[in-house]
Amino acid sequence: MIVACTPLYVQILEQIEDEICTGKWQEGKRIPSVSELAHQYQVAPQTVSHSLHLLVQRGILKPKRGIGMVICAGSVQRLKQKKLAAFLSLVYRARKEAQLLQIGREEISAMLN
Incomplete structure (x- = not known):
C-alpha cells in the first residue's frame, strides 16, 4: 500500500x-x-x-x-529480526501509553478483539 x-x-x-x-x-x-x-x-x-x-x-x-x-x-532471517525489533519497540511504546492513560489489560484485550 x-x-x-x-x-x-x-x-x-x-x-x-x-x-x-x-x-x-x-x-x-x-x-x-x-x-x-x-x-x-x-x-x-x-x-x-x-x-x-x-x-x-x-x-x-x-x-x-x-x-x-x-x-x-540470510536476508529472510535479517529482515524478520529487523521487523521483530520494530514491532517490539511499537509494543513497548504502546504499553507506556497505556500505563500513562491507566488502561488495564482487560480493556486493551477488549479493544483488540
Missing part, C-alpha cells in the same frame, strides 16, 4: 522487504526487473532503482551480471 507521507522509494523498499520476508521471493532467486517493478508500483524506474540500491547497500540484494538482482542468503 502506498502511503503519501512516506517517500515512494522507502515504501517500495519496504514492500520488497515484505515480499522477501513472507517467502514470496526466495533467497538466491532473482527478483523482478526494475522495469517490471516500476510498472507494478506505477512509479518511475529511477525510484525503483533507488530502492534497490539501498537494499544492495544493506546486504539484502546483490546484482548478478546477466541475471539481475538476486536475494542474498
Whole structure:
C-alpha cells in the first residue's frame, strides 16, 4: 500500500522487504526487473532503482551480471529480526501509553478483539 507521507522509494523498499520476508521471493532467486517493478508500483524506474540500491547497500540484494538482482542468503532471517525489533519497540511504546492513560489489560484485550 502506498502511503503519501512516506517517500515512494522507502515504501517500495519496504514492500520488497515484505515480499522477501513472507517467502514470496526466495533467497538466491532473482527478483523482478526494475522495469517490471516500476510498472507494478506505477512509479518511475529511477525510484525503483533507488530502492534497490539501498537494499544492495544493506546486504539484502546483490546484482548478478546477466541475471539481475538476486536475494542474498540470510536476508529472510535479517529482515524478520529487523521487523521483530520494530514491532517490539511499537509494543513497548504502546504499553507506556497505556500505563500513562491507566488502561488495564482487560480493556486493551477488549479493544483488540
